[in-house]
Amino acid sequence: MRKELERYFRKDKLPHIWCPGCGHGIITGAVIRAIDNLKLDQNKICIVSGIGCSSRAPGYMNFNTLHTTHGRALAFATGIKMANPELKVIVLTGDGDCAAIGGNHLIHAARRNIDITTIVFNNSIYGMTSGQYSPMTPKGAFATTAPYGNIDRNFDLCKLAQSAGATYVARGTVYHVPQLIKLIEKALKHKGFSFVDVADICPTYFGRKNKVPTPVAMMEKIRDMSITVKTAEKLSAEELSGKIVIGEFYEENALEFTEEYAKIIKTAQGGK
Amino acid sequence: MGKRVMLMQGNEACVEGAIAAGMRFYAGYPITPSTEIAELSAEKLPKVGGKFIQMEDEIASMGAVIGASLAGLKAMTATSGPGFSLKQENIGFACLTEVPCVIVNVQRGGPSTGLPTLPAQGDVMQARWGTHGDHPIIVISPSSVREVFDMTIKAFNLSEKYRVPCILLMDEVVAHMREKVELPEELNIEIINRKKPKASLPDYKPYKDYDGDGIPPMAAFGDGTPFHVTGLIHDETGFPSTDPKVTENLLNRLMNKIYNNLDDIIEYETVDTADANTVIVTFGSTARSVLRAVKLLRQEGFKVGMLRLKTIWPFPHKAINELTQTATKNLIVAEMNYGQLIETVKASADGVFKVYGLNKYNGELITPQEVIDKVREVAVNA
Amino acid sequence: MDERIEIRLSGSGGQGLILAGIILAEAAILDGKNAVQTQSYGPEARGGASRSEVIISNESIDYPKVSKSDILLALTEEAMLKYKNGLKENGLLILDSSIEKPDGPYKILSVPILKTAQEKVGKSIVANIVALGTLISATKIVSKEAIEKAVLDRVPKGTEELNKKALYEGYKLVS
Ligand SMILES: Cc1ncc(C[n+]2csc(CCOP(=O)(O)OP(=O)(O)O)c2C)c(N)n1
Ligand code: SF4
Numbered sequence: 115m116r117k118e119l120e121r122y123f124r125k126d127k128l129p130h131i132w133c134p135g136c137g138h139g140i141i142t143g144a145v146i147r148a149i150d151n152l153k154l155d156q157n158k159i160c161i162v163s164g165i166g167c168s169s170r171a172p173g174y175m176n177f178n179t180l181h182t183t184h185g186r187a188l189a190f191a192t193g194i195k196m197a198n199p200e201l202k203v204i205v206l207t208g209d210g211d212c213a214a215i216g217g218n219h220l221i222h223a224a225r226r227n228i229d230i231t232t233i234v235f236n237n238s239i240y241g242m243t244s245g246q247y248s249p250m251t252p253k254g255a256f257a258t259t260a261p262y263g264n265i266d267r268n269f270d271l272c273k274l275a276q277s278a279g280a281t282y283v284a285r286g287t288v289y290h291v292p293q294l295i296k297l298i299e300k301a302l303k304h305k306g307f308s309f310v311d312v313a314d315i316c317p318t319y320f321g322r323k324n325k326v327p328t329p330v331a332m333m334e335k336i337r338d339m340s341i342t343v344k345t346a347e348k349l350s351a352e353e354l355s356g357k358i359v360i361g362e363f364y365e366e367n368a369l370e371f372t373e374e375y376a377k378i379i380k381t382a383q384g385g386k
Numbered sequence: 387m388g389k390r391v392m393l394m395q396g397n398e399a400c401v402e403g404a405i406a407a408g409m410r411f412y413a414g415y416p417i418t419p420s421t422e423i424a425e426l427s428a429e430k431l432p433k434v435g436g437k438f439i440q441m442e443d444e445i446a447s448m449g450a451v452i453g454a455s456l457a458g459l460k461a462m463t464a465t466s467g468p469g470f471s472l473k474q475e476n477i478g479f480a481c482l483t484e485v486p487c488v489i490v491n492v493q494r495g496g497p498s499t500g501l502p503t504l505p506a507q508g509d510v511m512q513a514r515w516g517t518h519g520d521h522p523i524i525v526i527s528p529s530s531v532r533e534v535f536d537m538t539i540k541a542f543n544l545s546e547k548y549r550v551p552c553i554l555l556m557d558e559v560v561a562h563m564r565e566k567v568e569l570p571e572e573l574n575i576e577i578i579n580r581k582k583p584k585a586s587l588p589d590y591k592p593y594k595d596y597d598g599d600g601i602p603p604m605a606a607f608g609d610g611t612p613f614h615v616t617g618l619i620h621d622e623t624g625f626p627s628t629d630p631k632v633t634e635n636l637l638n639r640l641m642n643k644i645y646n647n648l649d650d651i652i653e654y655e656t657v658d659t660a661d662a663n664t665v666i667v668t669f670g671s672t673a674r675s676v677l678r679a680v681k682l683l684r685q686e687g688f689k690v691g692m693l694r695l696k697t698i699w700p701f702p703h704k705a706i707n708e709l710t711q712t713a714t715k716n717l718i719v720a721e722m723n724y725g726q727l728i729e730t731v732k733a734s735a736d737g738v739f740k741v742y743g744l745n746k747y748n749g750e751l752i753t754p755q756e757v758i759d760k761v762r763e764v765a766v767n768a
Numbered sequence: 769m770d771e772r773i774e775i776r777l778s779g780s781g782g783q784g785l786i787l788a789g790i791i792l793a794e795a796a797i798l799d800g801k802n803a804v805q806t807q808s809y810g811p812e813a814r815g816g817a818s819r820s821e822v823i824i825s826n827e828s829i830d831y832p833k834v835s836k837s838d839i840l841l842a843l844t845e846e847a848m849l850k851y852k853n854g855l856k857e858n859g860l861l862i863l864d865s866s867i868e869k870p871d872g873p874y875k876i877l878s879v880p881i882l883k884t885a886q887e888k889v890g891k892s893i894v895a896n897i898v899a900l901g902t903l904i905s906a907t908k909i910v911s912k913e914a915i916e917k918a919v920l921d922r923v924p925k926g927t928e929e930l931n932k933k934a935l936y937e938g939y940k941l942v943s
Contacts, residue, residue: 124614127625160607162453165617173614173625178607180456181616182449183479189446193453193461194607196437197411201457201608219449222442375437382432393794393803419809503809563832564790564805566797671832678830754831 122146122156124176131170135329137288137314141235142171144291144312145204148298160201162191164216166208166242167316168235185215188223191230199372202302203229209236209250213269217249224278227306228371233298234271234309237316245319252356256323275309276364282308283364288315289336290360297362306370313340313358390569396534396561397422397464400490400554401430403538404462406575409488410436411461413450415443415469418502419558420492423464444469448476448489455485456615458606460542464490467500470509470516477551478517479617481640484549484593484602486580488541491553492561493670495749504749505558507670507722513553514699520637522644524548524651525699527555529673532567534560537696543578544651548643549601555698557722559671559751580604583611593636594622600643644700653696654705658684661713662691664761666744667706667731668720669695672752676720679757689713690761698727706734716764720744720752740764772825773909774834777899778851779843781818784896787922789820792900795910795918796824804832817847824909839907840874841899842867843881862903877906879941885934894934897923901938912939 123146132138149159159177163169165184172179178201182190187205195203212220212234223230239257240246247257250271251264260266276283282304286294294312301308315321315332326332336358343361346354394402400423404412412427414420428438437454441447444465451461465473470491480487493509495501509516513525524544528537538554545552583590583603590611593602602622605611618626619633627633644651658680659665668676673694683690691714693705709717717739719728728743735741744760746752775792777785786807793803807820821834836856842848845867852870855861861874864881879902885895897919904915916935923931 157610157612158608160457173616176612178612179614180453180607181614181618182452183475183617186445186449186476189441189449190453190456192439192441192446193411193413193450193455194457195453196439196450197454197457197459197461198606198608218442219446222446375432375439379432379435379437382429383435391797393790393797393805558809559806559832562806562809564793565829565832566793566802566804674830674832681830751833753833753835755835 119146119150122150122176124174127174130174132167133318135315135317136167137237137316138168138171138235140288140291141233141294141312141314142174144294144298145206145233146175147295148302151295151299152302154202154302158201159204160194161204161206162187162194163206164208164211166211166240168206168208168237168241169211171206171235185211186219187211188216188219188230188232192223192228195228195230196372196375199229199376203231204302205230205232207232207234208241209234209238209271210240210248213249213271220275221278224275224280224307224309226371227279227281227368229305229307231301231304231308232310233301234311235314236271236311237314237320238268239316239320241316241319245323255320257319258323271311272309272363279307280309280364281306281366281368284309284362285311285313285358285360287313287336287340287358287360289333290340293360300362304365306368313360390571392567393564394531394567395422395564396531396556397492398426399531399535399567400464400538400556401426402569403535404488404542405430405434405436406572407539407542408460408577408579409462409542410434411451411454411459412436412438412463413441413447413454413461414463414465415441415447417466417469419494419561420464420466420490422561423490423492444472445476448473451487452476452480452483452485455487456607458608460486460546462488462490464492466492466494466502467496467509468498470512474516477523478519478521480551481517481521481523482617483615484604484640485551486545486549486604487551488538488545489551489553490538491555493555493557495747501749503558505671505722505751506747506749507557507672508724508726508747509555510698510721510723510726513555520641522550522640523553523699524550524644524697525553525555526653526697527669527695528560529670529694530560531563531565535567535569539575539577543576546580547578547601548647548651549580549604550644555670557670587611591622592624593620595639600639600646648700648704651697651700652702652704654702655694655696656705657692657694659691659693659709659712659714661689663689663713664716664718664764665691665693665709665714666718666720666757666761667693667695667727669698669727672720672722675752675754676757678754679761682754683758683761688761688765701730701734703734706731710738714739717741718744718760718764720757720760722746722752771827772823772829773839774837775822775824775839775841775903775909776819776834776837776851776854777822777841778817778819778847780847783818783843784893785818785843786820788896788900789822791915791918791922792822792903792910793824794921795914796822798914798917799910801826802829804829806832817844817850819847819851839903841903843895843899860907862899862906877902877942881938881941884937884941888937889930889934891930894931897931897934898938898941901935902941905939905942
């Protein structure tokens with residue numbers, strides 16, 4: 115850890131609970147670096163999470179932090195942002211937290227275009243409850259609740275967020291860290307609902323169940339599967355299958371929810 | 387007519403009371419018979435600089451309310467049976483994390499979708515035990531439109547003072563009826579705000595009992611001292627712990643901050659109980675029928691009285707205990723359900739009184755005649 | 769016991785009887801009395817018979833519902849049939865004259881409320897206000913001044929004259 119980043123961590127709460135080789139620490143580090151690069155006011159940042167291994171991240175981060183109930187981080191975050199629009203509100207969530215139990219909150223927060231940055235620690239599995247399949251588990255993959263292979267189709271979370279109304283949408287990976295930091299920076303600077311899906315690894319459950327023996331092997335797999343948005347444009351659907359498309363998908367300047375509400379207050383109070 | 391005398395609906399009085407109490411955030415999802423509370427909040431909150439949001443469901447509404455309260459605003463949500471069920475997990479979160487908030491439950495007939503437009507009092511136990519685990523909670527129940535106004539303020543005051551969710555348990559009758567009310571002058575309304583940490587606290591611990599009253603001072607996110615809040619069992623720094631001692635201490639403090647202050651929290655009303663042989667225990671709109679029955683029965687010479695619980699939880703055992711000092715022999719518990727509160731009354735009466743139930747669960751308010759018939763029946767049996 | 773007058777206004781959804789009940793209760797308050805108004809909600813209130821109930825008393829009002837009404841106003845036959853049995857013996861039944869009078873122990877006042885609204889006032893939607901005029905003229909449960917003020921406080925801006933006319937035409941139906 116770089117010395118100047120130490121103030122962003124709650125050092126007395128370390129070591130963290132994550133398994134050796136878990137990708138969650140890499141994403142947490144990338145969020146911290148992005149915040150540091152942007153020189154955001156630590157006291158004006160509020161980080162909200164749901165439940166899961168990933169959702170433990172805020173506990174290690176020295177900001178206003180809220181560890182809520184499973185799937186509901188965006189609902190709590192919406193209340194915080196509305197109550198105090200000056201706060202920079204960041205939601206850290208797992209793929210189960212965000213896409214399964216919290217899926218409804220995701221699409222509605224995106225639809226409102228409320229100024230919240232959501233970062234998905236997408237390891238394609240339920241880590242905390244030890245390896246059940248999530249809505250992001252690829253078809254055919256194994257999980258404790260998919261002992262014969264998963265038959266569910268998984269989401270493309272970026273497409274989902276974009277079509278629901280998110281105004282900044284990107285995907286990074288735990289392998290491509292410098293790019294990930296840049297994407298998170300862009301998301302944090304964006305006004306409106308910004309969404310970064312991060313291809314992540316859970317060696318303990320996804321790795322073991324799917325015969326990817328080590329964290330290193332999982333990282334290499336992510337590296338080999340990743341292609342840029344530009345490259346992806348030239349590929350057919352068939353060629354795209356099994357690929358992780360990374361980079362920026364969408365950016366739009368649109369009216370932001372809390373700013374719109376401020377106008378309502380003005381109108382209701384008789385102003386113009 | 388003075389300017390604050392008017393015909394007002396119960397749900398409207400709830401919003402007026404909430405705004406008078408300082409509510410500046412409302413999140414909800416429409417459901418009969420509570421919907422007017424959302425509609426009026428949407429209209430009135432921005433006028434006072436407050437905020438309203440219609441969320442995607444009741445789970446989200448409860449989450450948003452807790453988030454807003456943590457960011458420093460007094461916050462409320464309103465719902466009815468099905469929505470109340472959905473809110474429960476997050477209500478438990480607010481209990482454990484000690485986030486002040488008011489939850490209005492306008493009871494309608496259940497279970498399930500039940501009788502959306504008709505009254506019931508079937509959520510007495512859900513209000514107390516709807517969320518999992520041991521937890522404190524305050525539940526109060528109004529009988530008139532004026533009391534809806536007063537009790538909404540009380541709900542905020544208790545919630546802020548004790549850092550506990552407070553449930554305003556209404557029913558369809560009180561929520562939808564319009565009646566004459568005279569509202570108090572704003573200046574005469576007592577408003578309690580949550581205790582803030584002293585500016586000088588250098589190393590603020592969000593769950594430290596600084597004052598020895600079991601109620602930690604509460605900062606808001608963004609105040610300048612970052613802190614952590616979790617639904618896991620936590621120590622006084624707010625961080626998770628599985629230490630048995632820490633766990634026990636936390637749960638004890640949560641319970642004690644309520645149960646050591648029962649006299650401050652609990653309210654009830656007695657009518658004609660001094661010489662009563664039979665006392666009808668009731669709450670909410672049912673109390674109005676009971677009151678009428680008591681008046682009519684007294685004219686016939688029946689020695690009958692009423693105990694109206696304004697606070698339902700924590701249960702006012704003291705009120706039952708006081709009846710042992712009177713001539714009372716029989717208690718009739720009148721409630722619009724299959725018999726919920728009666729079990730607690732029986733436990734409280736501990737064999738001292740004979741306890742009978744007067745129950746109705748067909749979507750209609752218990753009538754004065756039904757109360758009269760029950761009192762006669764008990765008199766014959768006794 | 770306390771002097772308590774129970775009034776039930778009934779007809780079909782859309783005839784404005786809920787508003788009529790609110791106005792009647794507000795007029796009672798203007799007269800310094802207590803009043804409670806309740807109504808049917810939901811599916812019951814959509815189409816079919818709709819009702820609004822008002823209780824007026826000099827004392828505080830405990831039981832908020834009508835048990836046996838002193839006065840029943842019925843603007844449709846369906847409503848009349850549904851609610852006539854809830855009328856007290858010797859209670860007053862105010863009936864639109866388009867409805868056949870029922871047999872029963874009531875005082876019946878049959879008046880052309882709907883026709884008056886349509887033909888004399890010129891707008892059928894003010895039938896509720898015509899009905900209020902008739903009801904008050906026949907029973908004097910609230911003062912003329914109070915009902916006029918209550919009506920004017922509640923009706924949409926720009927329709928004051930129309931509603932005032934409706935109220936007075938209603939009044940005149942009882943001499
Ligand atoms: C209402 C509720 N249902 C189920 C659980 C159990 N649970 C805890 S974490 C979790 C899944 C977490 O998976 P994910 O969000 O992908 O995060 P990860 O642990 O993989 O980082 C589940 C099902 C819970 N805590 N609450
Ligand atoms: S179980 Fe998986 S997601 Fe959880 S800490 Fe271990 S590696 Fe990470």
